[in-house]
Amino acid sequence: MERQDIEVFLVLAEELHFARTAERLHVSAATISQTIAKLERRFGASLFHRTTRRVELTSLGRQLRDDLQPAHAQIQAAIARAIAAGHGITGTLELGYMSAAVAQVVLRLADSFRDHVPGRRVTIRETALADLFGPLRRAEVDLSVLPLPVEEPDLTVGPVLLSEPAMLAVPADHRLAHRVRVDHYEIARERVFFADTLPGYWIDHHLPAPGRLTESLPGFQEILAYVTSGHGVALVGAQTPHFYPRPGLICIPVEGDAAFDYALVWRTDRLRTIAEAFLRHITPTCSRPAPAQLDPRVNRPPALRGHAPDAARR
Incomplete structure (x- = not known):
């Protein structure tokens, strides 16, 4: 068997679907059918049962798959290691x-x-x-x-x-705690905590409305502690309730497509x-490619999509 024939057989044995196999191998479905037909003529028996609804391995097909897979994996690994070494992909x-x-x-x-x-x-x-x-x-x-x-x-x-929808973290007894979602102007009335490593225009970009109070803190756990104790609110990612659950902490979706x-x-x-x-x-x-319009040496992508940044921090 040639290497291409082995790859066609093993991928079809995994996918059990001619069109998906062709898509994975970047060839036509007719090529897959012709390759399998050639192998079955060589072995003198069917490798797959085909109907209009499904494709299944025959007993001979299962035996051939089980015999070929380990050796094929070793060959692929050896080729990958040689390519990596040849291109200096080491360490x-x-x-x-x-x-x-x-x-x-x-x-x-x-x-x-x-x-x-x-x-x-x-x-x-x-x-x-x-x-x-x-x-x-x-x-x-x-x-x-x-x-x-x-x-x-x-x-x-x-x-x-990764892109996470924005949520507002509030204490359980907060006036917004039972809201389905909140808008940016409601947030702007609150004392908002954020990480002190973020540049000034970041918080402006999140809260375009005037009249807000903001305060920076050194770490995320400190921010959640201050919020839970009733000292203010914070803008957080949607996975915060899952990864950082705290008694007395409520996270509410923010209106719009901010992320x-x-x-x-x-x-x-x-x-x-x-x-x-x-x-x-x-x-x-990846979720999205790097921002194409930006000079890679001076990167200023927006923190939250969907809102125009202020010209400068107030």
């Missing part, structure tokens, strides 16, 4: 992240990358909210998933991995080959 990829919601996305992509490039190691490390850019600048991580906006001339913003975006960021002057390979691998699965 360990260090990924940074800064929230539990982002961690799930990062781990899934890391596993996929390891499967695609066998033999490469990927490690992750949590980044403190008070030191978002430090690990990148100290070369402790190659890539870091950070909340937008990133306004740092020495850092480049890449594709968006917090988290993107891959790296030092403009330092992008290792293994990091480039990771970016190429994960880009098709």
